[in-house]
Amino acid sequence: QNGRRKYTERKKKSKINDSRTGRTAEESSILSSPHSTETAMSTAILFAFTIIPVHFSLQVGSAITAVSPSRNLGFVVFLVSEDMKRLCPISISKRDTEAVVSAEACTILQLLQGIDTATAIFPANALHKAFGRDDGMTLSAVCVDLYDQIIDNNTSTEFVPRCDQVMAARKAPALVSAVKKLGLQVSEEEAAELLLKYSINGELSQIGFKTVLNALRDETTPTENVFKTSLLSQDGAQVTVRPFEAMAFAIRYKVPFRIDPTIFYHDLAFDIADARTQFPLLTTVTVLQVQALRLEAQSRELTNQAASIVASAFGPRRSTDNFDF
Missing domain, CATH: 3.10.690.10 (Bifunctional nuclease domain)
Incomplete structure (x- = not known):
């Protein structure tokens, strides 16, 4: 019975806000x-x-x-x-x-x-x-x-992405070369699509x-x-x-x-x-x-x-x- 009473008291205390912080006991436990x-x-x-x-x-x-x-x-x-x-x-x-x-x-x-x-x-x-x-x-x-x-x-x-298809196609080989140096593979068609999506006038x-x-x-x-x-x-x-x-x-x-x-x-x-x-x-x-x-x-x-x-x-x-x- 004593153990049950102590458990109940702990449960009650856990629901009481900390008067100094305004946080519940559960919130305080997360923080510190x-x-x-x-x-x-x-x-x-x-x-x-x-x-x-x-x-x-x-x-x-x-x-x-x-x-x-x-x-x-x-x-x-x-x-x-x-x-x-x-x-x-x-x-x-x-x-x-x-x-x-x-x-x-x-x-x-x-x-x-x-x-x-x-x-x-x-x-x-x-x-x-x-x-x-x-x-x-x-x-x-x-x-x-x-x-x-x-x-x-x-x-x-x-x-703000701004690039037309002609510009992207012209700049694509340079992007292919740049990413290849980093160990990545991409075709010129894929590079052109990425430039259309992410470049400004073909420049990244x-x-x-x-x-x-x-x-x-x-x-x-x-x-x-x-x-x-x-x-x-x-x-x-x-x-x-x-x-x-x-x-x-x-x-x-x-x-x-x-x-x-x-x-x-x-x-x-x-x-x-x-x-x-x-x-x-x-x-x-x-x-x-x-x-x-x-x-x-x-x-x-x-x-x-x-x-x-x-x-x-x-x-x-x-x-x-x-x-x-």
Whole structure:
């Protein structure tokens, strides 16, 4: 009976709003609790770490609050609104429908846990590549906007496809040659169709060329046509990047987000209280970081044990030892 009474009391407390935040206990758990279910955590993180950091900071952009594989959107990163009441999912990779399988998703999870291996998918010089510059770069912010509100300072005009068939046919061989260098195959007829759809007078802007590559690789994520992500440098330059790159840069450089608040009222956004229902495999950033600390502690213990074994095996020779060669 005592156990039943305590269970009832806990149920009642879970329905009471936190007087300081105005959130329910369930909403608060989504935002900050490290005690997510072990099932959800083990299902969402299906990979093993081979590198355990010795020292790292757990501070990341405050807008990133959780991650999850999902059937419709793939692997998503959740951004939280300023009032901490709404979540907006940003799709990173559409392959991760039931578990984490893509390199992009694994990279995001590792970065959130303080592990930055600077692999080919997100190298150490990724920032310079994104801006196309070799000089010193300082990232100021990561921007997230609705698709029709993005402004790319690297192009002279807003992206509006304008190209006739004659121009597209004439420019098609150059596009075939360009994508071939990236390991992609496309016929001149297909190239002409892509130029008709994405070019301006037969010329592809940086956004247009990336869009063509995504179309050829079938890499566009489910939310990429809704939300646009970009990087803003300290000197005011702005460049559009894939959602994966935007989230990875925000975590690596710990820069703030500039988020259009209307994204939290888009059809894909939802109340925090509905998070577990819509995304049962959702795992909070806090859980990921606690898991990293546990792994680090386990690694340190194993290292100490190994050092102790080595020391005992190769320590000072005892007087009773007798080696005959």
